[in-house]
Amino acid sequence: MTYIPAETRYDSMPYRRCGKSGVMLPAISLGLWHNFGNITPFGVQQSLLRTAFDNGITHFDLANNYGPPYGEAERNFGVHMLRDWKPHRDELIISSKAGYDMWKGPYGDHGSRKYLIASIDQSLKRMNVDYVDIFYHHRPDPDTPIEETMGALDQIVRSGKALYVGISNYRPEQAAVAIKTLRELGTPCLIHQPSYSMFNRWIEDGLTDVLRENGVGCICFAPLQNGLLTNRYINGIPADSRAAHDPRYLKPDAITAEKIEKVRALSGIAKQRGQALSQMALAWVLRDPVVTSALIGASRPEQIIENVKALDAAPFTAEELAAIDAILAK
Ligand SMILES: NC(=O)c1ccc[n+]([C@@H]2O[C@H](COP(=O)([O-])OP(=O)(O)OC[C@H]3O[C@@H](n4cnc5c(N)ncnc54)[C@H](OP(=O)(O)O)[C@@H]3O)[C@@H](O)[C@H]2O)c1
16 A cells, blocks of 8 residues: 655654754654574565654664565665655665675675675665665774775765765774764764663763764664663563564564662663653653654564653753762662
8 A cells, every 4th residue: 555654743843953964853763683584474564664664763774684585675675765754865875884704705795895885785786766865884893994994874865875974983083083084074964873772881981972063863783682671571581572573683582680689770760751662762752852753673663662662751960960870880
């Protein structure tokens, strides 16, 4: 059936400026790392994308190797693009990345110009788009000169294959060099994509300062710690959860009694705030305006509907933030 987006889609989602740029991103964005490969029915994928857009999520994040198998999330997205999204292309920010292993041999990994240019060409074909809005270098490559990697990003923008570029997983000092190099090339770095959640606070140790000083936006991935910062695992590991059916990155033995105790305590604070834990976890990463967007994953539309209400509650009080810090420090 032809998809007709909800008339109300722009009514409640806050849009936040991405660093010092002209781009506004939704406070909550949707990533296609999980649930868009060949193990998820096409109809489920379609309802996740439609639910997201109907609720104001205008940003979909992909990478060359999202699947399984590698490339499959982009290939599936390409079919969704033809069926649902072509008429709405200008309402969307679509991103992709290259930097991890993608194809065999010496040219399908890391940060060479050879790899990045070939990869964006493949991604555009798979996704049935003429350009992506943001193209990222997915992780730093210590063995390729930064001028080469950033030069490739600059070339990708100048050739019209991406409108903006970003970096992901770069440490503060690496990010500072990449941002400076891009600026000198005349293609400013739009955004950094680091991991960040209540259980993973590394970006507070220097990275957010670099981004603030340079006017670069920030989109945090895995703000729910792969689902751990929700009510999903409070009473064990459900069979349909990521830890049970796709434990590549959230291994069941990482869900310790200690972690669940913290999750329960955090859940108590969320309840007092009138929120679900997932909503509080998202509001928490967004409490610093340097964070433009929280990049979630979802396995069912109801999770998206719950998560987009993250900013409905009142801002955190100093007491609430201190209570959260105390739980996390235990
Ligand atoms: N740049 C990078 O290196 C990098 C690395 C990783 C991820 N990413 C990006 O970040 C995106 C998000 O990563 P992520 O999926 O790990 O993020 P996440 O938001 O931390 O975890 C998402 C998972 O949490 C569960 N969940 C979500 N909302 C829920 C709710 N309201 N209640 C209960 N459970 C809920 C679902 O798992 P169940 O399956 O258990 O339902 C969902 O798949 C990726 O898709 C990708 O775009 C980037």
